[in-house]
Amino acid sequence: MARAPRSGPYVCGIDAALDVVSGKWKGLILWELHAHRVRRFAELRRGLPGVSEKMLTQHLRELEEDGLVHREVHAEVPPRVEYSLTEDGRSLNRALAPLGDWGTERVRREGLATATLPEDVA
Template identity: 50%
Template sequence: MAHAADTPTSHTRESATEGVEQALKMIEGRWKLVILFHLFGGQSMRFSELERSIPEVSQKMLIQQLRQMESDGIVRRKVYPEVPPRVVYSLTDWGQALCPALDALLSWAAARPE
């Protein structure tokens, strides 16, 4: 599947607005950015490790946010055939490609005039 980075596209104001809104919807949610920052840099984490790393999130909410990110193609879920099953989460290449965009957004926010 080709991604936007593979093929340059010219946007109209409307299509650019729609595209950015769709992208922001994929990362909106109380815990999605926290999860992303735990998984950046090639990190793979078991569900229990993520749960311990983010103690404020409920198990139900963590599962829900991970499932949404998986269905959006940002997170990869790998189940190892063990007893009990070991489930490991990591970012897809496309999910990892979010890092520079979020770094740029962080730099932009830090440069806010006072």
């Protein structure tokens, strides 16, 4: 299911950028693909504790539509589907890095809780 088209023009660059990463899981999907280069659906789901299959599917489709994620289907039985970042996805991750640094510092400063991920995910 395609996303509804935006109802009006972008106000600024931040508006346009947040439009493609809005949603709880999109930034984390980009982070997971950056960390591991190529991931299958089940690997992504394991790397994002709490994401539902439906939400992961929806966000992957939107990221693909926005040109940030590449979906490759291998002609095998059973079919193997792999996800990776496009050049636009990699450049967005570079742009988001300072925001991540800010968030890490905020977590440290405020003593906020963080998730503990399994070693093969972290």
